[in-house]
Amino acid sequence: MKAHIVGGGFAGLAAAALLIRDIKTPGSDITIYEADDKLGGGFFLDGDAEHGYNVPGSIFDKEFRCALNLLETITTQRYPRINVAEEFLTFNREHPFDDLTHIVDRNLNRVHDPLRYGLTLGDGLKLAKLSLTSEASLDGQLIRDWFPQRFFDTEFWLLWSTLMGSLPQHTIIEFRRYLNRFVYLFPDLSTMAHVFRSQFNQHEAFVEPLVAWLTKNGVNFERGAFVSDLDFTNTSGRMTVNRLHVQRANGPPTVTVAPDDIVLVTTGSQAADLRAGTMDAAPPPKPPHPGRSWALWKTLAAKHKGFGDPSVFFGDDKILDSRWVTFTVTTKRQEFLDEIINLTGSGTGSGGLLTLRDSPWVISLSIFEQPEILDQPPGTYVWWGYGLHPENKGTLDQKPMNECTGKEILREILYHLGMKQGKPTTETIVSSSICIPCDMPYVNNIWLKRKRGDRPPVVPEGMTNLGLLGQYVEVERDITFTFEYSTRTAFEAIRQLKGGPPPPPVYRGQCDPGGVWKATKVFLGLTKT
Ligand SMILES: Cc1cc2nc3c(=O)[nH]c(=O)nc-3n(C[C@H](O)[C@H](O)[C@H](O)COP(=O)(O)OP(=O)(O)OC[C@H]3O[C@@H](n4cnc5c(N)ncnc54)[C@H](O)[C@@H]3O)c2cc1C
Numbered sequence: 001m002k003a004h005i006v007g008g009g010f011a012g013l014a015a016a017a018l019l020i021r022d023i024k025t026p027g028s029d030i031t032i033y034e035a036d037d038k039l040g041g042g043f044f045l046d047g048d049a050e051h052g053y054n055v056p057g058s059i060f061d062k063e064f065r066c067a068l069n070l071l072e073t074i075t076t077q078r079y080p081r082i083n084v085a086e087e088f089l090t091f092n093r094e095h096p097f098d099d100l101t102h103i104v105d106r107n108l109n110r111v112h113d114p115l116r117y118g119l120t121l122g123d124g125l126k127l128a129k130l131s132l133t134s135e136a137s138l139d140g141q142l143i144r145d146w147f148p149q150r151f152f153d154t155e156f157w158l159l160w161s162t163l164m165g166s167l168p169q170h171t172i173i174e175f176r177r178y179l180n181r182f183v184y185l186f187p188d189l190s191t192m193a194h195v196f197r198s199q200f201n202q203h204e205a206f207v208e209p210l211v212a213w214l215t216k217n218g219v220n221f222e223r224g225a226f227v228s229d230l231d232f233t234n235t236s237g238r239m240t241v242n243r244l245h246v247q248r249a250n251g252p253p254t255v256t257v258a259p260d261d262i263v264l265v266t267t268g269s270q271a272a273d274l275r276a277g278t279m280d281a282a283p284p285p286k287p288p289h290p291g292r293s294w295a296l297w298k299t300l301a302a303k304h305k306g307f308g309d310p311s312v313f314f315g316d317d318k319i320l321d322s323r324w325v326t327f328t329v330t331t332k333r334q335e336f337l338d339e340i341i342n343l344t345g346s347g348t349g350s351g352g353l354l355t356l357r358d359s360p361w362v363i364s365l366s367i368f369e370q371p372e373i374l375d376q377p378p379g380t381y382v383w384w385g386y387g388l389h390p391e392n393k394g395t396l397d398q399k400p401m402n403e404c405t406g407k408e409i410l411r412e413i414l415y416h417l418g419m420k421q422g423k424p425t426t427e428t429i430v431s432s433s434i435c436i437p438c439d440m441p442y443v444n445n446i447w448l449k450r451k452r453g454d455r456p457p458v459v460p461e462g463m464t465n466l467g468l469l470g471q472y473v474e475v476e477r478d479i480t481f482t483f484e485y486s487t488r489t490a491f492e493a494i495r496q497l498k499g500g501p502p503p504p505p506v507y508r509g510q511c512d513p514g515g516v517w518k519a520t521k522v523f524l525g526l527t528k529t
Pocket of ligand 1: 006007008009010011012033034035036039040041042043056057058059060225226227228266267268269270271292293294295296326440443469470471481482483484486
């Protein structure tokens with residue numbers, strides 16, 4: 001049996017590792033086809049200290065059961081006796097977030113309502129009702145169909161939406177899944193205790209050790225190889241992939257697939273059509289390969305039923321409700337970090353997010369534990385942030401965020417932190433920093449309105465040797481925008497096609513008395529938030 005894996009993001013890499021670990025597939029029988037020149041997909045690490053880094057930011061928790069199960073098998077590159085899961089859990093245990101100032105208003109006053117984050121008891125009952133409502137009855141409904149405007153004006157909503165990405169016009173289905181998954185986080189939404197992050201960027205923390213392990217096991221990587229189509233044989237409705245069409249610089253344009261081979265396809269990417277700018281240039285308006293990350297899904301869905309509907313998540317008309325613009329700032333001086341420490345009272349790396357509530361883009365900042373990049377030169381610092389509403393015009397340049405240069409974004413942030421243009425500290429920070437803006441038009445599309453069937457099952461009906469991976473495939477209960485979800489789809493595809501072990505069950509907060517009690521205490525005012 002050979003395995004052909006389309007997509008070298010975490011899903012594809014995880015699938016290769018699970019095949020080796022759980023099915024005993026020799027690594028040399030596995031090929032990963034990745035359209036980009038680099039592996040890692042959404043877990044990217046671009047740039048350098050001289051030109052400015054570009055990283056994605058990071059949010060996890062302890063219940064990433066599939067991903068941690070896999071990463072227990074993978075040793076870290078720095079400490080061969082320590083596995084990646086252990087490194088991640090130990091770091092978070094020893095360095096929990098303690099966000100002392102999570103939200104500030106336009107006057108830089110801390111915004112915090114210690115009583116239920118501004119929610120009413122009625123809101124609590126509504127959330128409980130939603131948690132207990134069956135997902136099947138929520139098709140096509142939006143979050144704003146369930147809650148009044150007042151709910152969206154609360155501190156709770158700002159904390160929730162800046163941490164999780166949801167907006168009022170997004171699907172209630174995913175919101176309900178997040179609610180059940182994270183109910184136990186309620187008392188800590190402001191401090192972010194129990195929210196985890198990787199010790200350094202996800203590419204070096206997760207992707208590189210996994211690629212090193214796969215390489216050691218003989219897996220074949222084809223970078224710059226775009227799989228444009230699959231051919232099938234059809235025997236009485238049972239469909240078997242027998243050929244891949246691959247666009248690549250070297251190698252034949254087709255690859256023959258035997259009936260007992262398996263093909264695992266990543267159907268899309270939250271990093272689709274990503275484009276980075278520079279300190280002096282906004283991200284280019286057009287990506288180099290528009291639509292490439294979901295092109296194969298589109299082709300398959302047009303030819304066969306049971307492959308769902310990519311147009312629910314991708315396409316120009318989706319961008320307004322799914323775009324984020326992130327920025328990664330590389331600075332050679334300490335001044336910015338000192339300003340933030342003074343403002344928030346949280347030390348570098350322990351503060352979680354700082355949200356500038358009244359900035360038009362609703363900017364959130366994250367001051368990473370340093371170094372964020374392993375070979376970051378001493379005396380350099382890297383921090384990150386994003387705008388939840390990049391479509392709004394900024395205060396200084398009156399432009400949407402995706403049209404701004406790195407310098408314009410940096411000045412806007414400093415302005416909302418009270419550091420006006422021309423002041424010595426402001427100018428020192430600007431001249432010693434490189435801010436790389438990154439336009440991600442589809443990063444938040446996992447929240448778009450959907451109904452059952454829009455995401456295909458991991459193994460679409462009738463397929464004998466094809467499994468689907470990633471964020472745009474349906475698995476019960478779990479939440480997207482997570483590498484946990486990608487890993488779970490890999491587990492499921494291999495289980496269904498090759499009889500691998502089942503994935504660890506999804507944590508269900510609504511069935512965990514400890515988790516429910518934590519949230520209840522918040523609503524009864526018994527917990528200091
Ligand atoms: C900015 C950002 C921040 C994130 N933060 C977090 C976080 O903190 N925690 C978390 O758990 N998750 C986070 N995510 C989600 C993260 O992307 C996923 O967790 C995980 O990396 C997804 O892996 P994947 O393989 O499913 O998809 P991707 O990583 O998107 O990889 C898919 C890959 O498939 C390739 N591909 C697609 N079609 C083809 C084709 N036809 N031929 C060849 N190659 C193809 C693409 O080029 C891409 O490299 C974040 C994502 C982004 C973009």
